[in-house]
Amino acid sequence: MAKQISVFLENKAGRLAHVTRVLGDAGINIRALSIADTSDFGILRLIVSDPDKAYKVLKEAGFTVSETEVIAVQVPDAPGGLASVLEQMSEENLNIEYLYAFLGTSENDALVIFKVEDIEKARKAFIERGIKFLDETRLYQL
Template sequence: MRVKQISVFLENKSGRLAQVTRVLGENGINIRALAIADTTDFGILRLIVNDPELAYRVLKEAGFTVSVTDVIAVEVADEPGGLARVLAVLAEANINIEYLYAFVQRTASAALVVFRVEQLDEAVGALQAKGVRILAGEEVYTL
């Protein structure tokens, strides 16, 4: 039920994002989802890719500071109130969300959202109990 997210430390200077995507592209790695958090001086690029292990290795070799974090990918009904319902489940279970971001692709009737939470197992349990579908890592990598 866990998906491996690759995080990359980036300084706020031009060309850094291009460099990361170039390294990934040259190694045949496909980006499934991405988000950037930024401050005045630096940014953190978060990526879901088709081959997280390879992505970690090639980025590290290219001299980036990289880490791998477990996140969950949740199917959210593609209709008004869809995300609100999922968030309500997590709020009820007292689970704090560090951050979330949406996938580039989506299935026929649903959107995919990545959640980064501290209490991963509790989040999975609470969501599944309410019938929310969570995608396995393999499913996400091969989307």
């Protein structure tokens, strides 16, 4: 399990640049990101090298920030790899709220960040089914 930082942004020129500059100036590396938007605002979701520090510096810079627990799953980097993991999650009745790709890889697998309804249930199911996932320490160091 890992901490994801979510930043709520007005749809204005330069807001995303400001977030990335605040993080960069604080020495925080962005490892994965996803942005969803409407006409008025966006939600920037980030996996960063130091989520506690990122939360603090973004709050201090005036951004609306929240933390969410997510899970980083190692997905075979081959055709059907993601489908296999998703099918197993379906068999376990794990509800996926959203997912996005991680920028790096681990042990020649792709990494996908999942936000699921019940993260503890997902963690147990992954262990039982042999689905690999990364703990937060390894994830932040990639």
